Amino acid sequence: ENMKGKEPTICKKFRRIFRNAGYKTYLVNEFRTSKLCNCCNGELELxxxxxxxxxxxKGEKELCYGILRCHSVKHKSEIYHNRDKNAVQNMLKIVKSIFNTGKRPEIFCRSC
Known part of the structure; x- marks a missing residue:
């Protein structure tokens, strides 16, 4: 269990292992990474x-949070995303943007 805004303990251990092996590690704010389509930046839905x-x-239905759908008109048909994989793809976009421009893409900023 981890507190809101704090890094989970397991992440600290992994970061230490990678740092000790000579790698640089970075923390990425996950804001909106699992809510936006990594292909078109459209809103994903349950x-x-x-x-x-x-x-x-028992006998009731509940929504599955692991699989999301994008209805954007930019796609020829619906696209289905694994929530975690989609988030990682968006984090990669964020990291590339920070290295190339020094800024996080606006769609992943809280001020939007």
Whole structure:
């Protein structure tokens, strides 16, 4: 369990391992990385329903948070994304932008 705004302990351990091996490590703010399509920057939506695993909600459906859908008109058809993979692709965009321009892309900024 980790506190809001704090780095999880496991991340600290991995960062230390990589630093000790001679690699530079960076922290990336995850703001909006899993909410925006990594292809078109369109808003992603929850759509997949699955049976609830909670005993009190037996027989009810709940939304699956791991698979998201993009309806953007920029795509010829719907695109489905694994939430974590999509977030990593967006983090790569952020890192490339910071190295190339010195700034984070506006769509991933809190001021937008």
């Amino acid at each position: 759509f997949l329903e699955k049976p609830s695993k909670k005993p009190k909600r």
